[in-house]
Amino acid sequence: MTVDEFLEAFAGQIGVPVPSREEADALLEVASIAAHASERAAAPLACWMAGASGVPPAELLAAARRAAPDAD
Numbered sequence: 526m527t528v529d530e531f532l533e534a535f536a537g538q539i540g541v542p543v544p545s546r547e548e549a550d551a552l553l554e555v556a557s558i559a560a561h562a563s564e565r566a567a568a569p570l571a572c573w574m575a576g577a578s579g580v581p582p583a584e585l586l587a588a589a590r591r592a593a594p595d596a597d
Contacts, residue, residue: 552575
């Protein structure tokens, strides 16, 4: 199963749209910042928090950069 196939199937199960390429890139960078600024467990937990927040991905990325300014 490819990433795209999984995301399509998962999106259908939880009733949300698949993120756009730009949204996906921002969310992946949020996860990367979280994983490199702290313990790796921060990445999936930060992603859960991001999803629960309803904040747009670009704003989440800016927030992650502010939270971990040395991670870039």
